[in-house]
Amino acid sequence: MTGRRDVDEELRARLHEAAGAHRPDRARILARVERGMAGGDRPAHHRTTRPPLPGWARVAGATAAVAGVLAVGGYAVASAVKDDAPGRRSVAASSTPSTAPGSKAPHAPVPSRPPASAVADGPLWSDGAVDPHSNEFWAQSNVTLKTAEPLTALTVELRVAQTGGVTSTGAWRSLPEDDFAFAVGERDGFLVYRWTLKEGRTVPAGEWMFAGQYDHDRGGRNAQADRYAATATAGSGGLSVRGDFAARDDGS
Structure with missing residues (x-):
């Protein structure tokens, strides 16, 4: 299970790295992910050339191929891969200014009365x-x-x-x-x-x-x-x- 977690962590890191580039066709990418996950339906002669891989490895391999497309085409579909490690997501937040734009800081208190004249x-x-x-x-x-x-x-x-x-x-x-x-x-x-x-x-x-x-x-x-x-x-x-x-x- 440790090997799977390492692969998942590496996959998520690559997906997040490519996430900010572009926004390609989401439906097309989902379709490719689904085709990768359906690797068990391939013809028998492909499966006899090498020992069968566990299901999680097939999914990881197919998704890794999609990651290459994402790096070139644009947007990583975060909804297709669930983050199994809560608390590791990063959230961008803009700071709120203490004084609203265009407003002026309060002036110093005005003296209650002017000083007495010299006369x-x-x-x-x-x-x-x-x-x-x-x-x-x-x-x-x-x-x-x-x-x-x-x-x-x-x-x-x-x-x-x-x-x-x-x-x-x-x-x-x-x-x-x-x-x-x-x-x-x-x-x-x-x-x-x-x-x-x-x-x-x-x-x-x-x-x-x-x-x-x-x-x-x-x-x-x-x-x-x-x-x-x-x-x-x-x-x-x-x-x-x-x-x-x-x-x-x-x-x-």
Whole structure:
């Protein structure tokens, strides 16, 4: 029985090898298999020339002949030969993509709100503007702060770009003068005004203004490069704002 199993295994391997080539006439191949299996009906003089073979050997020989036809003509008829060894069949399976074709992967979550603008930070809001009373020789730049909480520390800096002939003529603030240390001077192409709240003093909640005054060359001055910045400390923590002198709403 071992010899028969070996022949069957070899036969099945040859049939599967030739199976993928073509698809010839299935009925014609079946007929040839049947004729091969009917080898016992051959004339007697063929059987007397050599010892008779067992039936399984005749079937194997006839089917092997058909395998040669299959290799040239095309398709192996798997239904004509049963596979006696379950679990040895191979099955081709296509993998399923995790994302359907044409679809897009989910985007990262969108932040619930955009970050606060530079002109506002928590309870502190700011604005910069050129005073409307400025003229062709002189100007005043105003930094306005609004705070909803008292401030225990505050530094305000105004930077006026040196556009030609810019020279300080003074400064003021709407808070008590004695509460602040003040300095003015030129640095890196700017006329810089700085107000610093003295230790132990407090800025009450409310709206406050810091102004720098200066002469400049005759004609309308462009304040596009001017800047301001302020840092403060409130009960809610450290605060920081900054901006320019472009027109904007009043922040109310």
